[in-house]
Amino acid sequence: MTDPVLLSPPDVGPLEESYVLDALRSGWVAPVGPHVAAFEREVAQRVGCGHAVALASGTAGLHLALLALGAGPGDVVVVPTLTFVATANAVRYTGAEPVFVDCEPTTGNLDPALLHDLLRDLRRQGRRVAAVMPVDMFGACADYARILPVCAEAEVAVVEDAAEALGSVRDGRAAGSFGRAGVLSFNGNKIMTTSGGGMLLSDDAELTARCRYLSTQARQPVPYYEHTEVGFNYRLSNVLAALGRAQLRRLDDMVTRRRQLRERYAKLFAAVPGVRLLADQDPGANCWLTTIIVDPVVAGWRAGELAAHLGAHRIETRPVWKPMHLQPVFAGAGARLTGAAERLFADGLNLPSGSAMSEGQVVHVLDRIEDFLSARSERLPLLIEPERFAQAPEKH
């Protein structure tokens, strides 16, 4: 029996081994050391930001960025409803309230026109908006050419959740560099990993220094332990920073492999009616995950049926994020919706996208998809009126 094919497993090898071994042998096993500083420098340079703080997770980075911008009880932070829960959780950690905004159907990224209207209405209600947190969905940068002017006009800071997007570019700028602060994740399933980790990026020296200070228990610069406010233990260890430096050296190759994989999926689905790829018009995306969107009326099958078929062959897939406004933990939060995120949740499927997939695994996945498609094309189309489908994703 072949090994299961996972959605996006870590891609590590001899280079990573040698870096981690170096960190261990150097004696810098404690959470400070030369690899941390070097990793920060290298990522900042790669993204084109003046400053970087290596952290224990991307979530920690989002939390600290919001704190540094002064987010707290009584404030509102605008978050895309289509995201991983960490974006919205970070808002709650500060005591501020998330307000959710829907996405563009083509990319799954924050809808700039809707954001404009929401910020206008929040201002009319006299709410203080501490930040807007666009997310670079599955590695494709949000539309900053439209989002940044909207936020500038409303005088609201942008925290870019680039957790999924290291290595992506848009309009000549790198993911992570668009906001007052940007946050990367090096969790085990991301484009590159430190097993767990993250990084905060910014051109603002003061903001970065504040985050660094909060990440080390808010310790005052005196010889004894002096604390004037509550801090956090959010720093990345030197051993994990060593792993990150090795991964960073391989980042371009890993992005290339994911893009090649996306191309093969695109080719396979090009001739399949009712199936499109999310954000397929973005050549700068790192292709962290390839996502198909299946219109069940046109295709005659649902994304979940393909997921079940692949699952039976031990091929892992995953639905698109369940929108935050549907999550019980955020029941009652404000939301500006069009239904786009709910439709992507109903009709979307993330396919295996890991850069370490062998050619045999790739062929296995593509062949099993082909089996599924040819079995479907022999069946009659679904005998359900289109109007019922148009409504179906709205109910949960």
Ligand SMILES: *Cc1c(COP(=O)(O)O)cnc(C)c1O
């Ligand atoms: C992974 C992820 C995070 C959180 O990063 P961690 O390093 O796992 O804390 C935040 N936002 C998005 C969109 C993510 O995909």
